[in-house]
Amino acid sequence: MSMAVVAVVGAGSWGTAASAMLSENAAVRLWARRPELATELRATGRNVAYTGELMISPAVEVIDDLSDAVEDADFVVIAVPSHGLRGVLAQVADILAERTIVVSLTKGLEQRSLLRMTEVIEQVAPKQRRAAFTGPNLVHELIERLPAASVAVSEDVATATAVQSLFGNEFLRVYTNTDVIGAEIAGALKNVIAIGMGMVDGLGFGVNAKSALLTRGLAELTRLGVALGGQASTFAGLAGLGDLVATCTSAHSRNRAFGERLVGGRSVPDIVSSTTTVAEGVRTSSAAVALAAREGVDMPIVKVVAGVIAGELTARDGTRELMRREAGDEVAGVVGRSGTF
């Protein structure tokens, strides 16, 4: 049996790391949008700005023409930011093979449409099968080959299993799940909770406060996911709880770090301009608020984070607001269900 051909679309940290990992199981083409980055990757085998000292195997073909990269590929693995996914895929949707499985590594919601990433993929490339790959997978740890577990998610079991086989290796255990709604909502919105967690860190609060916020945050995400047709068990699993814990406890999470900087009093544009990559949660926060409003779901934490990002309240006031809300629930005397949010 010949090796599967995989096109990885996007040479940021996740895309570059995924190329290195997948090159052990598959023939990999890595698309870099900027020709100078493609040149650097080919010449040095490294992508210093995104993955530091990680060596990409010479077997990985680095390509700066998107059509060449995806042509006749068995898998197209997309690792571009959420706002770029539609445009990038639209450029090549017509030339994708029918058997191609399009896999999203991107966690986010499209801003105006409020669509999940596989929904955008379905609109742009309706003939192909699609999946999401998610879970607690901090890239710098995957690069170090530290043990991890992730989830291949598709409504179609055979597609999920194909993605599971593609990504699985001795240090990365891959499970399957058919609840695409739950997994993608969890993956997108956990970045917003992580920003809130960073705000709590920035104010010097401790593990007790963060654990309470994480607990209430997951309850909020679960409420929205279930309202949209997802399953609560997905939120209790690797794509939900697992990913949320990883993002919220990692010292390397861009979203958590963003929240921490917000408390320092810096403006959102100022923070954004000082970093190479925009924390996905920044974009997701307003989309999440719109989605919650559309579905009639109460999401106080997401709302406060979005308000701070929109400049409607300061990070300090926002964090205090979160603590006050907690008191509110208590005063309301909700017995029995309390402790859950």
Next chain:
Amino acid sequence: MSMAVVAVVGAGSWGTAASAMLSENAAVRLWARRPELATELRATGRNVAYTGELMISPAVEVIDDLSDAVEDADFVVIAVPSHGLRGVLAQVADILAERTIVVSLTKGLEQRSLLRMTEVIEQVAPKQRRAAFTGPNLVHELIERLPAASVAVSEDVATATAVQSLFGNEFLRVYTNTDVIGAEIAGALKNVIAIGMGMVDGLGFGVNAKSALLTRGLAELTRLGVALGGQASTFAGLAGLGDLVATCTSAHSRNRAFGERLVGGRSVPDIVSSTTTVAEGVRTSSAAVALAAREGVDMPIVKVVAGVIAGELTARDGTRELMRREAGDEVAGVVGRSGTF
């Protein structure tokens, strides 16, 4: 209205910190078993070995006679290790006022009977009302008055509300819950998962592996709790997820630190003899395995941790075993439910 009279039984870290906190809302008597500790507390206002520089208000009456401490108290708050609770309470059960509410701060299971702490309290003092107080409450953060949230748990709503009022203050938000089974099983067994988490830390694995283990660990605890009659929502709340996250991420958790030392190759008796207090999870692990066997619930993580503590396998082999089990689930091809454990 006169102030409630509270006897805090046990002057370890939690008991001492609780006395300091409660002295803002109530007249507190703190029982110290060792007369020399009582003398130190009275003379210096501190309990250096357990709570460092924390000053205990002179209004707290430090008593070394247990009967004097609990006599006619409105609340008896028990903060002794799980193996000591029955014996201590039995000494004074006959003299407790009927109106006394006995509150357990202790997280653990009685070794042979496999009873939860409030079940032991019920056997020893059946006439009094009882409650548990639990959640993500790392003592050193409560001492610093960092914001936190906890849960007052009793089958009887009025009792839970009374405990909520007793403990609640401007920095500690207290919720109520009537699911005593779920809250106590979660509180006891999270210490075992925390030991497993420490083993993973000791082997130098990262956040991805820990997040996966925490997710699977909570699923294990939930399965047992539900089998015993508890509610899954309690495990998703502060007493479950909240407490587990706090214990597993804290640098100060005795249970997590114990697991880390196990990987260093030190024997259990050696580690135990080098610390002032025994990590509760050490005792709970074997009781948890017995309880899981009795209820026919599969608890692979708890089983491995108990096996390492019992000296049946090394911490290194045990941690590898946990990773292998994960592969096992994958090979079994459990689609849909995977990601949950």
